[in-house]
Amino acid sequence: MTFLHVLMASLVVSMFLCLYRVMAGPTPADRTVSVDILGVLMVGFCAVLTAMTGRDVYMIVGVSWSLLSFVATLALAKHLEGRSFDD
Amino acid sequence: MVHLAPLFVAIPLGAAFLSLLVKAVAPRVAGILSVAAAAALLFLAVVALLGVDSGATAAGGWGAVSEGGVVFLGGIVVVLDGLSRLFLITVAVVASAVVVYGVKYMAPYTGKPLYHSLLWLMIAGMNGVVISGDLFNLYVFLEIGGIASYSLVAFGTKGEEVEASFKYLVLGCVASAAILIAIALTYSATGALNMADVAAAVAAGKVPDAALFFVSALFLAGFGLKAAMMPFHAWLPDAHPSAPAPISAMLSGLLIKTLGIYAIVRIFFSVLGVGWHAQVLLLAFGSISMVGGVFLALGQDDFKRLLAYHSISQMGFVFVALGVNTTLGLVAGLFHAVNHALFKSALFLSSGSLERITGTRKLSEMGGLVRRAPMTSLATIGAALSISGIPPFNGFWSKLLIIVALVSGGHHAVAGIAGLTALMTLMSFIKVQRKALFGALPERLAGVREVSAVMFVPVLALALLCLATGILWPLGLSDLLDRAAAAAGSVGDYMGLVTGGR
Amino acid sequence: MNDGPGMSLIVRMVSRWLLGFVFVYGLGVALFGHLTPGGGFVGGVVVACALVMSILAFGGKQGPGAFLARAVTTLDAAGALMFLALALFGYVAGCFFTNWIARGEPATFGSTWFVILMNVAILVKVGAGAFAGFLAIVAFGHILDAEEGRP
Amino acid sequence: MTMWALLIAFLAVGFYGLLAKRNVIKKILGLTILDHAVNLLLIMIGYRHGGCAPIRLPGEDHAGFVARSVDPIPQALVLTSIVIGLGITMLMVALALRIRQCYRTLDGTEVNRLKG
Amino acid sequence: MFRVIATFVFAFLVYLAVTWSLDPASVLIGAAASLAAAVAMRPLELEVAPLLLLPHRLLFAVIYVPVLLWYVIRANLDVAYRVIHPKLPIRPGIVKARTTLKTAAARVLLANSITLTPGTLTVDLVGDALYIHRIAVPEKEPEAEMQRSIEHFEGFIRRILE
Amino acid sequence: MNAELVLLPILIPGVLGLVALFLPGRLRAVLGFLGSLATLAAGLALVSTRESFHHAWLVLGPLNLDFSFRVDGFTGWLSALVGLCAFFTALYAADFFRGRGGAPGRLYAWLLIAAAGAEGVVLAGNLLLLVLCWEIVTLMLFVLVITGSPEGAPAAAKAFTILGFGDVALILGTVLLGSRGFDHPMDFATLAANPLATGDLFGVLTFLLLFAGAAAKAGAVPLHTWIPTMAGPASPPVMAFLPASLDKVLGIYLLARVSVSWVTLTPGLQFAVMAVGAITILAGVLMAMVQHDVKRLLSFHAVSQVGYMVLGIGTGTLVGVLGGVFHMVNNAIYKACLFFGAGAVEREAGTRDLGKLGGLHRAMPVTFLCMFVAALSISGVPPLNGFVSKWLVYQACVVARQPLFLVAALFGSVLTLASFVKVLHSMFWGARPPALDGVNEAGIGMRLPMVGLAILCVLLGVFGGAPLDQAIGPVKDVPAASVALAGGLDAAGTFRPGVVTILLVIGVLAGILAAHLGGARARRVRSVFIGGEPLDRAQNRFPGTEFYRTVHEMPLLGRTLDAGEKGVFDVYAIFGKLGGGVIRGLRSLHTGVITDYLFWCLLGLGAVLAVFFWC
Amino acid sequence: MTEWTFGTVAAAVVMAAGALFNLLGCIGLVRLPDVYNRVQASTKCVTLGTLLLLTGVIILFGFGSMGVKALVCLWFVAMTSPTAAHAIGRAAHRSGIRLWEKSVCDEYAKDREGAVEAPAGSPPAEEVAR
Numbered sequence A: 001m002t003f004l005h006v007l008m009a010s011l012v013v014s015m016f017l018c019l020y021r022v023m024a025g026p027t028p029a030d031r032t033v034s035v036d037i038l039g040v041l042m043v044g045f046c047a048v049l050t051a052m053t054g055r056d057v058y059m060i061v062g063v064s065w066s067l068l069s070f071v072a073t074l075a076l077a078k079h080l081e082g083r084s085f086d087d
Numbered sequence B: 001m002v003h004l005a006p007l008f009v010a011i012p013l014g015a016a017f018l019s020l021l022v023k024a025v026a027p028r029v030a031g032i033l034s035v036a037a038a039a040a041l042l043f044l045a046v047v048a049l050l051g052v053d054s055g056a057t058a059a060g061g062w063g064a065v066s067e068g069g070v071v072f073l074g075g076i077v078v079v080l081d082g083l084s085r086l087f088l089i090t091v092a093v094v095a096s097a098v099v100v101y102g103v104k105y106m107a108p109y110t111g112k113p114l115y116h117s118l119l120w121l122m123i124a125g126m127n128g129v130v131i132s133g134d135l136f137n138l139y140v141f142l143e144i145g146g147i148a149s150y151s152l153v154a155f156g157t158k159g160e161e162v163e164a165s166f167k168y169l170v171l172g173c174v175a176s177a178a179i180l181i182a183i184a185l186t187y188s189a190t191g192a193l194n195m196a197d198v199a200a201a202v203a204a205g206k207v208p209d210a211a212l213f214f215v216s217a218l219f220l221a222g223f224g225l226k227a228a229m230m231p232f233h234a235w236l237p238d239a240h241p242s243a244p245a246p247i248s249a250m251l252s253g254l255l256i257k258t259l260g261i262y263a264i265v266r267i268f269f270s271v272l273g274v275g276w277h278a279q280v281l282l283l284a285f286g287s288i289s290m291v292g293g294v295f296l297a298l299g300q301d302d303f304k305r306l307l308a309y310h311s312i313s314q315m316g317f318v319f320v321a322l323g324v325n326t327t328l329g330l331v332a333g334l335f336h337a338v339n340h341a342l343f344k345s346a347l348f349l350s351s352g353s354l355e356r357i358t359g360t361r362k363l364s365e366m367g368g369l370v371r372r373a374p375m376t377s378l379a380t381i382g383a384a385l386s387i388s389g390i391p392p393f394n395g396f397w398s399k400l401l402i403i404v405a406l407v408s409g410g411h412h413a414v415a416g417i418a419g420l421t422a423l424m425t426l427m428s429f430i431k432v433q434r435k436a437l438f439g440a441l442p443e444r445l446a447g448v449r450e451v452s453a454v455m456f457v458p459v460l461a462l463a464l465l466c467l468a469t470g471i472l473w474p475l476g477l478s479d480l481l482d483r484a485a486a487a488a489g490s491v492g493d494y495m496g497l498v499t500g501g502r
Numbered sequence C: 001m002n003d004g005p006g007m008s009l010i011v012r013m014v015s016r017w018l019l020g021f022v023f024v025y026g027l028g029v030a031l032f033g034h035l036t037p038g039g040g041f042v043g044g045v046v047v048a049c050a051l052v053m054s055i056l057a058f059g060g061k062q063g064p065g066a067f068l069a070r071a072v073t074t075l076d077a078a079g080a081l082m083f084l085a086l087a088l089f090g091y092v093a094g095c096f097f098t099n100w101i102a103r104g105e106p107a108t109f110g111s112t113w114f115v116i117l118m119n120v121a122i123l124v125k126v127g128a129g130a131f132a133g134f135l136a137i138v139a140f141g142h143i144l145d146a147e148e149g150r151p
Numbered sequence D: 001m002t003m004w005a006l007l008i009a010f011l012a013v014g015f016y017g018l019l020a021k022r023n024v025i026k027k028i029l030g031l032t033i034l035d036h037a038v039n040l041l042l043i044m045i046g047y048r049h050g051g052c053a054p055i056r057l058p059g060e061d062h063a064g065f066v067a068r069s070v071d072p073i074p075q076a077l078v079l080t081s082i083v084i085g086l087g088i089t090m091l092m093v094a095l096a097l098r099i100r101q102c103y104r105t106l107d108g109t110e111v112n113r114l115k116g
Numbered sequence E: 001m002f003r004v005i006a007t008f009v010f011a012f013l014v015y016l017a018v019t020w021s022l023d024p025a026s027v028l029i030g031a032a033a034s035l036a037a038a039v040a041m042r043p044l045e046l047e048v049a050p051l052l053l054l055p056h057r058l059l060f061a062v063i064y065v066p067v068l069l070w071y072v073i074r075a076n077l078d079v080a081y082r083v084i085h086p087k088l089p090i091r092p093g094i095v096k097a098r099t100t101l102k103t104a105a106a107r108v109l110l111a112n113s114i115t116l117t118p119g120t121l122t123v124d125l126v127g128d129a130l131y132i133h134r135i136a137v138p139e140k141e142p143e144a145e146m147q148r149s150i151e152h153f154e155g156f157i158r159r160i161l162e
Numbered sequence F: 001m002n003a004e005l006v007l008l009p010i011l012i013p014g015v016l017g018l019v020a021l022f023l024p025g026r027l028r029a030v031l032g033f034l035g036s037l038a039t040l041a042a043g044l045a046l047v048s049t050r051e052s053f054h055h056a057w058l059v060l061g062p063l064n065l066d067f068s069f070r071v072d073g074f075t076g077w078l079s080a081l082v083g084l085c086a087f088f089t090a091l092y093a094a095d096f097f098r099g100r101g102g103a104p105g106r107l108y109a110w111l112l113i114a115a116a117g118a119e120g121v122v123l124a125g126n127l128l129l130l131v132l133c134w135e136i137v138t139l140m141l142f143v144l145v146i147t148g149s150p151e152g153a154p155a156a157a158k159a160f161t162i163l164g165f166g167d168v169a170l171i172l173g174t175v176l177l178g179s180r181g182f183d184h185p186m187d188f189a190t191l192a193a194n195p196l197a198t199g200d201l202f203g204v205l206t207f208l209l210l211f212a213g214a215a216a217k218a219g220a221v222p223l224h225t226w227i228p229t230m231a232g233p234a235s236p237p238v239m240a241f242l243p244a245s246l247d248k249v250l251g252i253y254l255l256a257r258v259s260v261s262w263v264t265l266t267p268g269l270q271f272a273v274m275a276v277g278a279i280t281i282l283a284g285v286l287m288a289m290v291q292h293d294v295k296r297l298l299s300f301h302a303v304s305q306v307g308y309m310v311l312g313i314g315t316g317t318l319v320g321v322l323g324g325v326f327h328m329v330n331n332a333i334y335k336a337c338l339f340f341g342a343g344a345v346e347r348e349a350g351t352r353d354l355g356k357l358g359g360l361h362r363a364m365p366v367t368f369l370c371m372f373v374a375a376l377s378i379s380g381v382p383p384l385n386g387f388v389s390k391w392l393v394y395q396a397c398v399v400a401r402q403p404l405f406l407v408a409a410l411f412g413s414v415l416t417l418a419s420f421v422k423v424l425h426s427m428f429w430g431a432r433p434p435a436l437d438g439v440n441e442a443g444i445g446m447r448l449p450m451v452g453l454a455i456l457c458v459l460l461g462v463f464g465g466a467p468l469d470q471a472i473g474p475v476k477d478v479p480a481a482s483v484a485l486a487g488g489l490d491a492a493g494t495f496r497p498g499v500v501t502i503l504l505v506i507g508v509l510a511g512i513l514a515a516h517l518g519g520a521r522a523r524r525v526r527s528v529f530i531g532g533e534p535l536d537r538a539q540n541r542f543p544g545t546e547f548y549r550t551v552h553e554m555p556l557l558g559r560t561l562d563a564g565e566k567g568v569f570d571v572y573a574i575f576g577k578l579g580g581g582v583i584r585g586l587r588s589l590h591t592g593v594i595t596d597y598l599f600w601c602l603l604g605l606g607a608v609l610a611v612f613f614w615c
Numbered sequence G: 001m002t003e004w005t006f007g008t009v010a011a012a013v014v015m016a017a018g019a020l021f022n023l024l025g026c027i028g029l030v031r032l033p034d035v036y037n038r039v040q041a042s043t044k045c046v047t048l049g050t051l052l053l054l055t056g057v058i059i060l061f062g063f064g065s066m067g068v069k070a071l072v073c074l075w076f077v078a079m080t081s082p083t084a085a086h087a088i089g090r091a092a093h094r095s096g097i098r099l100w101e102k103s104v105c106d107e108y109a110k111d112r113e114g115a116v117e118a119p120a121g122s123p124p125a126e127e128v129a130r
């Protein structure tokens, strides 16, 4: 049980909190926020993994993930507004 | 020859992507391109058929590095033997007819390049399954063929078509999941994905019975679904009629065989071995498929749906033949699979022609078409006689062989069921002929005219092939079948073939 | 208060700032696929993401996403064909799918051009393919509709 | 062991979603979860406790790498399987949206024009 | 033209950062790709990029980062306090503020800076009006208080992007 | 003689038929005529030979299909008979369809191919080959009827279905018979050398399947219903050629082969076969009694006559087999003649309804005479051929000690006679309806076959022993059948056709003389007046059908026959209803809901796993 | 991080702070009453937390291959996260999600009342999201 493991555990707890909000809602916007936050948390998770293993794999994953998460959030937001994606 | 085997996948893939590429330039070129690719594929298949060398090759030179006893992710192991040869030629022949037919049939559709592309992607998937020498590539090609076919079923984008595609997709995914789990467990149990190595491990008794049983069960259910075995069949009568006619012909004629029957034969006969359980299941589910399919077909008024249910029934014949687990049964099953490819694709194509000229798929709204569309009707009759098992058409021989195999295997009751099913198939196709081709011509159809030659010639050719393979099959076809059955039925040969080719 | 096509000014501005870099990033990931994780597939997804972002932010009528949407199937096919051609060139070295360009030292960039080219092909293929998938899903009635249909 | 339990749970949840949910989208989600369960299985098969990712670092010797890394084959399989799953999911969602357009519902039980 | 060059420079930097390789082949490819990207981005009118190539603006940009960070951390602590306080002492609401910044890019940077600062969220930016959701709207003259905190950012942003 | 000659009767019509398919109508007729003549010639050339042609073709596991054709005295004659039927039919059809735009469809081509198939069945030396040719005949029947007229489609479908059932049964039986592990298991020689014992279930099942195949083809109850249904839409040449004559020949030929040489029947099975025969006799003839349509009536008689053949073969005695087989030959002759006659009348008079016909014996004397001879023959009146074969069957019943079946056969014969009295009366005697005033004799092409067949009826009756000796003996592979027939048989009595004929001729001559002497020819013809108005001749008529109104009024029998007329006992209809229920049930399972389908898959997977782990 | 040098300690402190902020942000996500407040708390806290974690990586590995990548990542997150938060908040407001009932003011709604909006015909957002 190293320091990084503790960090990781705390991130996992954070993720579960997010998941709670995803489940609980109550509005679609709430779920969207939670999903967005989950994405950012994943980037943090990647950072911890990088620190843990020393491999740059996880940094690339992190960048890609943040990009994906951003795009997903934009899409959800647009959907939330009731507009079609290519509007 | 063996090292050319990857071309069986490369040519269709090239055609698939080129036809998308030419879309921007000239959409019409897609059809010409398709025909050219079909010709090339047919030529290649004939060359493969004439060549007798069997063997394996690893596509991808960076693969198959063995260091320290660990074999690294090799290239794609490609195997060409009697069994794959049989299916390759079948695919090539039927696909050629379908492609030529499609040139005219698809003319009113927009998005033709997409159609050609998906069609060739499907062919690539099928050929890939047939030549692939390891389980995972088999799975990948299965999915490629699957995805192409799901899309093609929904090609018309009408409600029913999308519904059919969705059902097909969901059930197909469940089957794929089962297959993938089975592959994973196989790898876990044997440490190999290469089918020859898996076979060696199984033959050496390295795999515990429970694992073998579980894997077999999953493979049987998964590929059974792909081949529309009866409790897993429900997608087929929706999916096959919903696609455009050339695609229906491909789906019913080829896809369920290459993705289902071929895989079952390869995995159970060449790799895992057909145990008592698999035998019982094949016989039981095959019987259910035969009877259930044909009963449901008898109740249909929609021509294409009727044909689709018959596919289930005919696949039942193949299953029971395989369930006998003798060389004769294997020959009979393979023969029937090939025959079904010929006559069912012909039937689906002619159903498309009839739909095109009459504007309906309902048999009750047709009639007397033999006088209005003689060529299409002739082809329909030929193929119908073949599926009904009337000599000298090929369907008669394969059904006879299946019954002989069943009887000589001691499965008299199943033989009886097969006979009954053959009779009911006959009844069903008598109905088709009586309602659509003969009888009185409805007034609505007074102005109906024969389709263009581009559409009836391929169908007629397929029907003639049904007759020719029926009459001439001792003159070489039986040899082809024997070689296919020998290749499939011998685990040791397959192992030697592949490991020798490395 | 809906200011023009696409999303809000903030989103559009930020997307504008990010787009080009994301493309380049995707390419970098793809090119070094044989040395680092990622490769053509990840790079392709990144590029597709950028295109999707463009469509979301600027709408379906302007921006690089809209521009490429018209050529997406062609690009998709081109990527696949490039891959296939590379594989077919394997016959130069005697066998399908063989590295027909000399192999080099491990862990240096220019050592396996074959793999790099493969990765580029995959990048194009996956980028265009994933983007086409997005278009097929979200713009079913808008962009691709004109391409399909019944008689 | 926990991972295996998770795997079973995923399978169960996936099947539950697929079978019990009427909404087409939820069915798709169930299927996706099922797919991920299978991917997880693939990973589990190749997993070696304490193993590292099967990526060879510059200058690493082969034998050491083999000894350290997890089995690469399942990982390759998972990658491929994920790609395939992605394509399938995309197709499925496109179909579901089209179904909604045509049937004015996402309730799977009402999508039954083809029967008999 | 200058815009293209600027975009190219930034793209190329990103490429080099990601690949972290000075292999000539890689650099060549990266340069070509960056150029292609820059040309392709031309219609997007990245007016920001050329500005950032000017040394003094870049300097302010670099200084701006820790300043912003300081604000962010300070506000974060405030939000954290409100979040974990059992009584949840919040007083939310959307207030309006006006910015004196002229260019769209500058306004967007301002909006994002505000958003990044916890407790405030730019819901929309319309013309020179910023609609800001605050987790704790002050009881007295909320507009003016907001306006004041905006002005801190505006000073930097004007020097960077205007 | 060359062994390849055996193939001639098959190849000639087969090849010419295929050629004729692609020829224009008139040439097709010519080819049909010449081809059938050549077939007849080839068949006749074979009558005195014993050759066999053998070409190994296909060996696959236990399946062994040799091209083996063989001819012995019996099959040579049968081959000639097939050729004769084809020739007469072609001749008749040419005249029958004259002035009606020619024969419908490609009748002559199909006719020739059917003849080739029939020749193949008759000459085959391998059971599988027999089955193959057998199916071709079935197919040709279907094609002939469905292309004959638009109304023919349902009848063709029904016929094909029932015959298809028979064919499937036959194939199954064949495969079972051949699955006993012998070398060349389907060769006649192997089969005859290793007769199947029917003591166990396998044997019984095999025999029943083969029997069902033969019975469906021949039209024995309950698989007969396709024949009457077909009688309406099928043209007389087609009816005469296939259902009335050739199909019987093939079915009974096979039945004889099966039950005489390949299978040893237990007494129980023999009884069952005889029972089928007896029931067929009675059911057929009773149903025939109540018919008004002459073709339909004849078709029920065609069924009834099968009963004699089945009964005779079922006795298992040599005399019975001979009788059955001889009856099969005779039936082909007189039944074809009857259908030709009925067709001629239909063509000339424009109706088949017995109630609307009458008094045509002057207008169509040749037709009348031929039908008269054939009717007497079918009724078993000596010295015609029908009597000879029936007599043998009666004897067989006596030998087999089955008095009940004997009574049934005799009763059937009496009813047949009664029925034909009605037919002849309704068509040729009595008052002629005014609508038929302009009726003329049929053309020469139609008369010739009738006359030829009628002459054959007489010849085969008068010289009954000769054909038995020549042709029918070898069926049992007994070289000297005539010896057996002349007294070697343990028959209850012997029949000397020559003696009987002489006696009968003397009797008839005496009768004619007496009639002349008694002034029977003097008949008064006058108009009838009722209430001052001359009564229409049509109303004054007393059609023959009236005689049998009374049959309907019998309590049990009448209702049963009515029900039969409505198709209550039609297996085709019964199974159609049953199948409809099953189909509806299965279709209702396909709800179209994906969840249900997923559950099926899960159930299927569960079943698979259960089999693997718990079986 | 086996050796406790200045760098590693600094990195550890920064990363710990990051993780803590992440946690706090997520607690806010759960506790706060309406979507706008949740965006507030969570986006900001979690973004900062993640930035800190990435900073920790940079400190740990220096300005090399890894550090630069972390920097790129950091830049990405810093750009996208507030934008995403803004997009969600704006969309939520436009889709008609009310502020918490104890909110004190809503200038945005006031200003938007006159503006032309066409929410009619928009697909039911609930259907897909649930």
Ligand code: NA
Binding pocket: B363, B364, B365, B366, B367, B368, B434, B435, B436, B439, B440
């Ligand atoms: Na009709």
Ligand code: NA
Binding pocket: B362, B363, B364, B365, B366, B367, B434, B435, B436
């Ligand atoms: Na009809």
